[in-house]
Every structure is written in structure tokens, then in C-alpha cells.
Amino acid sequence: MWLALLATLTALPPARDAGPPPRGLACLPTWYAGEVTHRPDGGWGFVVDGGAFVPWRAAGTDGAAGEEAVDLESIYRVPYVPGPIVTLDASDAGDIEDPGRVRIEQLFLTTYGQSRDEVFDHLAKVRFFGLRYPFHELAAEPLRRVVTRLEAALEEDPKLRPFLTNIGGTFIWRKIARSKNLSTHAFGIAIDLNVERAHYWRWQRRGEPLKWQNRVPQAIVDAFEAEGFIWGGRWVHYDTMHFEYRPELLSEACRETTGPRGGRDAGVNQAR
Template identity: 30%
Template sequence: MAPRLVPEVTMGRSVVAIVLLLACAASGCRASTTLEPEAGPTSSSADVPLGTPSASSGARETEPRQAPPTVSPPGPLTGDLLPADLLVHSPEPLEEDLVAAVAEVPGVVHVEPIALAQVAIQDRVVNVAAVDAAAYRRFTTPGSAGLQEAWDRVAGGEVAVVPALGRRLRDEEGYLRLGNDRDAARVHVGALTAQVPQVDAVVNTAWGTELGMRPGNALLISVDRLVAPQRVRPAITRLVGRDVSVQVLGPDLDVSAVQTAVLTGGSVAQAVGSFSYRVGTAGRIVPQQEWVAGHIRTEAVPILGAVTCHAVMLPQLRAALAEVAASGLSQEIDPDQYAGCYHPRFIAGSTQLSLHAFGIAVDLNVPGNQRGTVGEMDPRVVAIFERWGFAWGGRWSWTDPMHFEMDRLVEVR
């Protein structure tokens, strides 16, 4: 039996309840009627706790399950809700005296330390926060903050995700794999609910430790309602330094601020490293040159010729292509249809980074392998790439058969 949804909507909860009762009275439906919010961008404010995974669901176990890390339940919502006005994000934990100094900046009324990192899910880099649910929920929307079951589930080891993204990326069993590494953790999606701007998913602090996130490397900041966040930002920037991201939160990315990319979720993420970047034009980003110089290389590989990728991936890419050639399959990869490896950009139409921005993905035979199709990739080529530590986008729920991304480290001898 598939997990049931618990009905909940951020706006007008009592109105929704009345409408459902009237509908039931007219149609004779039973009390177990559930409400699934409409899919798509308009549903981003919907708050829905999801059913827990069930051994009787009939779904095939794909790997052993371990009990998720838990923390104490947050209890009922206490205190006033707070606007999420500014976000400070650093690659490393912020020192306590620095956090105290930020809290004393004129106009700042509250600061809340969180852990913030990015995980790669199907070539989409998702912002994940590890939080104290009792404190963090006060920064979310009223409907989300008041959804007790959602925060109990986060404390109990599940993940809460913004609705549109959660529906798109969770697997058939209702899990997210937090990272593109083959050994990355799978976390059950416990709720689809609105988060603060620039946060896509939240887990508890124990999960943060399990994932290797850096505790306290980010700060949510509320300012006085009579003070514009833009007026407070310069003083905070002077305290934390210009290389640390200080952005004004809102529905759109603050393009004037330095951004921070910190991959987590496994050994590949650790090898890739973190970097700061600025938002460029036409969906591009401008990473800090020190990271580019230290990690991005242009080298020759079989079949494709010169490619520009992350240094950690090049040996595995070279080995995979060499085996393709040795197997007599060179004709199955057209170098004229190669669409590149390192591309410092967002995913088209979004402000989420692609793994191409880290240089650990390649797109092959593009014309015949478009997103959402079965594609024309030779399965023997796919098998070779998978042996050499690559995941294939043709296996995703929304397929991308041109796409191969590094999902584990393989020693090349």
C-alpha cells in the first residue's frame, strides 16, 4: 500500500477543512479522504507530511536500511515567527564571537546558526540545511511553521523538501539520495513544505553530522521590520569578510552577493572541493579563480580529444574512454556531438548549479539523447562508464541519457 498523505495547506486551513467536509457530505466519502496539492511551481507553498515507509508497500528493497539518526522532538511552536532577511554562508564554521558580533549589528534582531551545504541529485545541486527544527521553523511561512508533524518527522530522521522539488526527485519508495555518490545516504521524504528562500531541504542536526556538513557555517538573520536588509548587509560583510557570502533573501537569488558552493554527500564531494562564485550573465557563474586554477584541467583523452574537466575525474574519464576504444566501440561516441564537461553555469531556467559547474559530468551524443527520452546510447558504453565510476542519466526518473556524472572514486592503475 502506498504511503498516505496527511491533508494540509498553508493558506486557510480551516477553509480547506470545511470545503472537504462539505464535499464529503455531498458525495458520501469516508473520513480517510486525502489531499494531494497540485504539482508544479504553483504548489511551492503546500505543506504535506507524507506517510512513513512501510514494509508492506510491495516495493522492492534496493539496499539495506539502517535506522536514521534522530534528535529530540521540537515540541509545539513557541515564540513569534521571524522574517528570513539575510543569509550568511561560509565554507567553514563561523566562530562564536563572530556570530555574537553579527547579532549586535544595529538593526539585527535575531540570528540562527545552521549548517548549509549542497548535494547533487540528478545533476541538480540542491541546498540542504541541517537545523534545530524548533528554532529554524520560526523563519518559515506560517503554514509551514505550524505544521507540527513535519518538524517531528525532521527530528525523527526524515527530510522536509520544498514541494515541487520533492515530487520531482524522490524515488518510487519516497526517498532522496543526498548526494550523487553511489554510497550517499538515502533519506525518507517526510514532508513537502515551504522552506526559507535559498533552502531546498532540511534535515536534523544528527543527519548533518552523518553527512559531514560543517555545523554553524551559515546564519539566518532577521532584521527590524523598519530596517531594510540592504542597509544592514554592509556592516555584516565588514565583520565576516568579503569572501563570505552575505545575501539578501527573497524569491530570487541575490545576484549582487558572493555565493558559496560546498558539496557534501560522499567521497566524490570531498574530492571536488568548495568554492565561492558570483552570478554572471545569461545563466553563467564566475567561480573564484583560485579554485579553478587548483582543480580544473584541460587534457587529451581517447575518442574526444582535448576536454576540460575537474582534475579528479580526468583519470576515470580517460580510462572509461580507453576501454570503449579497446572494446571496438569508438564509433558509438561521436566527438562532434560532445557537449562538454566543465561549464560554470546554472541549470537552464533555474538558480541551481549543475554538476558541470564542478567539472564532474560529461554530455555525449547530444542530438539523439535528449532529456525525457530513452535515448540511443549503446548499453555496452553505459556499462563501461558505470564500471569506471560514472552514473548514467538514462536511469533517472526524468531521463537524461546524454549525461554521465562521476558518482564514486575509482583507482586507475
């Protein structure tokens, strides 16, 4: 009977005064396992499979840049702007955040797998310019569509080929260098292109100011971004070989069109 009551309670629509959920939250179930919910005490949030509640906006943060913010809104705080490659000025990198670098690990764990073995069981193989690479089955089709786009781009410009062969790899169960967080490679949703043609901020000499560098051509970046992959070349802490499947950051459906963030988002749309 308690279960029945619980089911009734969770099935109730959100309180009327809550209004519609933020678009960046409402779009998440398209790609991540769980559902949008509203709680009288916690506000809007996402209940991941398994029952944990991840708030849209953690109490007290008010969307501001907090230390270690774990709310979903922080995913979008630094907008990811696709399109023409921009030379980044890293001279004051302390103040600049990298779009997409905020990752809510809970979403990945619940969607792609809680352990190395669980992710491993859900890997597909994707042919990428001669070799087959493991990639999470939920991101394999998007990667195949990237390959189709890249094949067309390669027809136009054979000089793209060296970037797409001898690639660095895809799935590997590991943490981000010098971090406690799992890399998106651990979930099988990231791919590193040819390391020989890449630049990575950690390869700079220690103590030297960050100097953004890149050789990856626009056509390659375009092919990935068109299918929901973000590029590490958009980061002041650049990693130009790295692409990861983060469709929420590139989808129009997740973007606020009204409200307090409308002004900035309108600017982003214009810049695209």
C-alpha cells in the first residue's frame, strides 16, 4: 500500500506554481537515463535511474560560480559556441572556464555504466578510417554519422587524412589527469584524433603561461559538432585531439530562449 501511495505521489504533476522546467533540464531525458521532477524542498531536478535526485540549482548557489557546484545548471554556465574556430587568449586563464568541462558524473554513470565492466558490456564497434574502435552503443550512431560527414570532407580535402589516421583512441577506463573524476573516455563517449597533430595544454613547459595552439582543421571540428560532439580546442586548457559526445551542449532544445539568461543566449545564437 505504501508503494502504491508512493507511486501516486511521484506520478503527480509538479506544483502549478513551479512553472515549466528549465529547458536545459527538460531536454536531458533525450540522452540521459532518468526523469525530470520537481520537489517542494529541492525545486527542479533530475531523478537518475536508481533514485538519486540531482538538483537543477543547488540551494544557495543561485546559479553563481560556486566552488565545486554540483547542480545541473552549471553544465550550461559557460555556453559552448560551435562554428568558426576561435583563437583563445589564455593570458588570464584563471578567470576563464572551459565550456563543457563541468560534467555531472552521476549522469554519465547512470546512463553509460557504473563500472568498467558495465561500460565494457555496452561498447559497440565503429569503423573510423580503416580501424574499428570501441564506442558506447548510445553514442555509436552519432559517431558513425560523424564518419560519414568526415568522408565527404575528405573527398574535398585529402589533407584531412593524417588527422584521422593513427588516432589516439576511444574507450579507456581512467580518471582525468590529476583529478578524481572519471574521463569521458571511461564511458566510451570520447575520441582522440592523431596525437602527433594535436596540442595539449599539459604538454607546455611547467610555469609557462598558457598559449592556445591548434592545427585541427575547421572541417573536422564542424563534422563532430554537427552530431553533438564538443571539441577540446574550445578550451583555454586546450586538448585539440579530443572530441566528446555532449549533445545537451549543442542542442537547440536545451537552450533558454526566454528569462534572465535570454539576453546572453540571444547573443550566442547570433554568433553562430
